[in-house]
Amino acid sequence: MNIGIVCYPTFGGSGVVATELGKALSQNGHKVHFITYSQPTRLDFFNENLFYHEVDLRTYPLFQYPPYELALASKMVDVVKHENLDLLHVHYAIPHASAAFMAKQILKERNISIPVITTLHGTDITLVGKDPSYEPVVTFSINKSDGVTAVSEDLKKDTLEHFDIYQHIEVIPNFIDLDRFKKQKKDHFKKAICPNDEYLITHTSNFRKVKRVEDVIKVFFNIRKAIPAKLLLVGDGPERNKMEKLCRELGTCEDIRFLGKLDAVEEVLSVSDLFLMPSEKESFGLAALEAMACEVPVISSNAGGIPELNIDGVTGYTCNVGDVDDMTTKSLHILKPENLSTFKKAALARAKEFDVTNILPLYEKFYEKVRSSA
Numbered sequence: 001m002n003i004g005i006v007c008y009p010t011f012g013g014s015g016v017v018a019t020e021l022g023k024a025l026s027q028n029g030h031k032v033h034f035i036t037y038s039q040p041t042r043l044d045f046f047n048e049n050l051f052y053h054e055v056d057l058r059t060y061p062l063f064q065y066p067p068y069e070l071a072l073a074s075k076m077v078d079v080v081k082h083e084n085l086d087l088l089h090v091h092y093a094i095p096h097a098s099a100a101f102m103a104k105q106i107l108k109e110r111n112i113s114i115p116v117i118t119t120l121h122g123t124d125i126t127l128v129g130k131d132p133s134y135e136p137v138v139t140f141s142i143n144k145s146d147g148v149t150a151v152s153e154d155l156k157k158d159t160l161e162h163f164d165i166y167q168h169i170e171v172i173p174n175f176i177d178l179d180r181f182k183k184q185k186k187d188h189f190k191k192a193i194c195p196n197d198e199y200l201i202t203h204t205s206n207f208r209k210v211k212r213v214e215d216v217i218k219v220f221f222n223i224r225k226a227i228p229a230k231l232l233l234v235g236d237g238p239e240r241n242k243m244e245k246l247c248r249e250l251g252t253c254e255d256i257r258f259l260g261k262l263d264a265v266e267e268v269l270s271v272s273d274l275f276l277m278p279s280e281k282e283s284f285g286l287a288a289l290e291a292m293a294c295e296v297p298v299i300s301s302n303a304g305g306i307p308e309l310n311i312d313g314v315t316g317y318t319c320n321v322g323d324v325d326d327m328t329t330k331s332l333h334i335l336k337p338e339n340l341s342t343f344k345k346a347a348l349a350r351a352k353e354f355d356v357t358n359i360l361p362l363y364e365k366f367y368e369k370v371r372s373s374a
């Protein structure tokens with residue numbers, strides 16, 4: 001197939017899933033055309049089946065906000081026509097699904113038909129999408145897509161609860177490339193961070209409010225009171241300064257390292273003993289899956305779709321949002337020498353269920369279904 005993938009080219013979440021999906025499809029013989037405003041972060045190599053088309057965003061003194069959606073729709077029209085695309089797959093509804101609808105209508109006028117699939121990722125529904133300033137357009141563009149997928153049962157439920165959707169939503173969970181995300185031997189790195197063999201705890205996120213990084217620091221502070229431990233914080237975002245201040249207030253700066261945005265997060269995960277994800281909301285929790293693939297158990301909240309991934313009492317624990325005490329007690333339980341290796345093994349076994357080789361065929365099958373009924 002000749003597939004167009006529209007996504008955000010960013011580090012985490014939907015952008016990563018879209019890029020990894022495109023890469024896997026290309027390895028399966030499909031031609032994949034990425035349409036975004038800059039080169040996706042994980043698309044940093046050459047492959048004969050992968051193409052990148054940059055959206056030309058022209059500005060003009062009249063525009064306080066350059067109309068990205070129009071530039072994107074025009075680029076989609078151009079790529080579908082000149083590259084003979086069979087399908088457009090847009091990731092994150094806003095504004096990709098409505099831009100795709102516009103492109104589809106323009107192409108129809110030119111006697112070209114193109115099926116559109118929208119994948120819902122989370123905040124496009126749970127935080128941004130249901131805001132009255134976007135809701136009518138989001139509802140319309142989901143209903144007008146030829147196929148819709150959601151990354152968890154919980155996100156599907158949320159979508160049906162908050163929007164007036166008559167379109168079927170197929171649940172296709174996120175996935176992981178186990179060739180990349182696997183425990184690697186990084187003893188020198190572990191020794192540098194934990195010179196006295198302390199337990200290593202990790203958190204990765206975009207440091208937005210919804211991630212509740214303050215809970216990560218508070219749980220770590222409590223763990224640190226009971227056992228020797230270090231905390232690595234990977235990523236960056238709006239809450240970072242506040243979090244640095246909190247570390248100072250708690251007097252834990254010595255044991256906490258802010259690493260910023262890292263490409264090779266799997267190297268950090270390879271030497272970690274526990275991953276913390278106390279999010280307020282999380283449609284899936286890709287960062288937790290990446291940790292589990294590197295044999296790291298997860299203490300998470302029980303919000304959104306996380307319990308569909310992190311099995312309570314098996315691969316880690318799921319706790320109520322904000323329950324720092326429960327998260328601390330359960331972290332200490334996992335870190336007991338007699339428990340840790342059982343949790344690590346279970347985390348890896350669970351991650352294997354989400355291997356890209358299991359999930360890719362679900363997308364391919366869905367593409368075929370949508371194409372044959374569009």
Ligand code: GMT
Binds near residue numbers: 017
């Ligand atoms: O919140 C993020 O980390 C970014 C966000 C996004 O929209 O890109 O991630 C969402 O999509 C990811 C990939 O499907 C999911 O794993 C995240 O759980 C989801 N984030 C939220 O629902 C808050």
